Each structure stands twice: as C-alpha cells, then as structure tokens.
Amino acid sequence: MSVTWYECKVKYRKTHETGEQKITTDTYLLDAVSYTEAEARITEEMKAYTSEDFRIMNIKVANFSEVHPFENSDRWFKSKVSLVAMDEESGKEKKTNMYLLVQANNVKEAFENSTLAMADTMGDYSIPAITESPILDVFPYFTGEEEQLEKFNVLETAEPAEQEN
Incomplete structure (x- = not known):
C-alpha cells in the first residue's frame, strides 16, 4: 500500500x-x-x-516516494534518485526520478544514508542531488497494530517451554 x-x-x-x-x-x-x-x-x-x-x-x-529516519540525526534532506533502465524499443537509457527524504546531520551523511536506503535496489541508479529540507519533523501514522503484530511474531517464533514431568 x-x-x-x-x-x-x-x-x-x-x-x-x-x-x-x-x-x-x-x-x-x-x-x-x-x-x-x-x-x-x-x-x-x-x-x-x-x-x-x-x-x-x-x-x-x-512528492516523496520513501521516508527514511536514521538514529542520531537531526536534519532532513531531500535526495533525488535517478533510476536507470534500458528502453527496449529504442535501446536508449531511460531515467526515472524519485525523491527520498532521509535523516542525517550533513550532506555527506545524507548521501550515505540515501545509498543505504537504496541498498536493496536491483537496478542501476544515481543520486544527482541532495538538498536540505525545511521539514522540521515527520509524523508517520501508527495504528498501534504494529506493536501487537511484533509481539505476535515474537510469540510465534519463540520456542515452547519444556514441561517438567
């Protein structure tokens, strides 16, 4: 979703x-x-x-595709990420831009955090621009179900206690 x-x-x-x-x-x-x-x-x-x-x-x-908070960081940066794909018909490279909001302390760290955020990306990409954002804070929506689901997963994976006879 x-x-x-x-x-x-x-x-x-x-x-x-x-x-x-x-x-x-x-x-x-x-x-x-x-x-x-x-x-x-x-x-x-x-x-x-x-x-x-x-x-x-x-x-x-x-216009953010993803938001990535990082611990011990106090500012937000907008990272422009260009995804590179080959156009099957023309044989030319096609770039599609997306924007990430990453938390960091400076531009260098924002670049490193953007690279970490893109680590699971299979295709080629480049990061042509990073700018400091005026955003002071981010409020993601939490329903409270996340915590319950996490507890449920812990219970599901926990080993059953051995019974004493």
Whole structure:
C-alpha cells in the first residue's frame, strides 16, 4: 500500500533557546489518506508542541516516494534518485526520478544514508542531488497494530517451554 505524504506549514509562537518568543512558520511532514485527515493529524500533533494558538498556513501533497529516519540525526534532506533502465524499443537509457527524504546531520551523511536506503535496489541508479529540507519533523501514522503484530511474531517464533514431568 502506498503512502501519501503531506507537507504542513504551521505558524505559531515559539520560545527560542534565548527565552525570546517569536512567531515562526515551520514545516512538518505526515502521512494521511486525505487533506482533511492531514489537517486533523497536524492539529493533534501541534497541540503537543505548543500550548499557544497556531494556524495551519498550507497543506500540500509532498512528492516523496520513501521516508527514511536514521538514529542520531537531526536534519532532513531531500535526495533525488535517478533510476536507470534500458528502453527496449529504442535501446536508449531511460531515467526515472524519485525523491527520498532521509535523516542525517550533513550532506555527506545524507548521501550515505540515501545509498543505504537504496541498498536493496536491483537496478542501476544515481543520486544527482541532495538538498536540505525545511521539514522540521515527520509524523508517520501508527495504528498501534504494529506493536501487537511484533509481539505476535515474537510469540510465534519463540520456542515452547519444556514441561517438567
């Protein structure tokens, strides 16, 4: 099942490290099935971020094929990946672009993380561009079933305990 990612721009009063409060507009990414759900989800997420009033300034569909968080990374980068395939009819190389959102600390690390994300790709590809994204945080949708499924899989694969006679 493919995921639709939405970029949400939210304007709110933010307290900076200096203690100064400023009105700022930040961009967040979340997955949803519709604009309406995206609006409801960003509203819930922002309630946890700020007790102040906030305004959702814009919601748009993001063109990310995949999102890859990495531990110990604090910024998000947009990686343009060109998949290379041979056109059977013309015999020429055909490039198809897709975009990954990868978490990293710098561009070099973003390139390495993009390469890791593409490790299972069978075809040829190149990474012609990586840019830092304005996205501050990503909120993937979790139903809670993932945790239960994980527990179920652990129970399924666990060895039965030997019974004492």
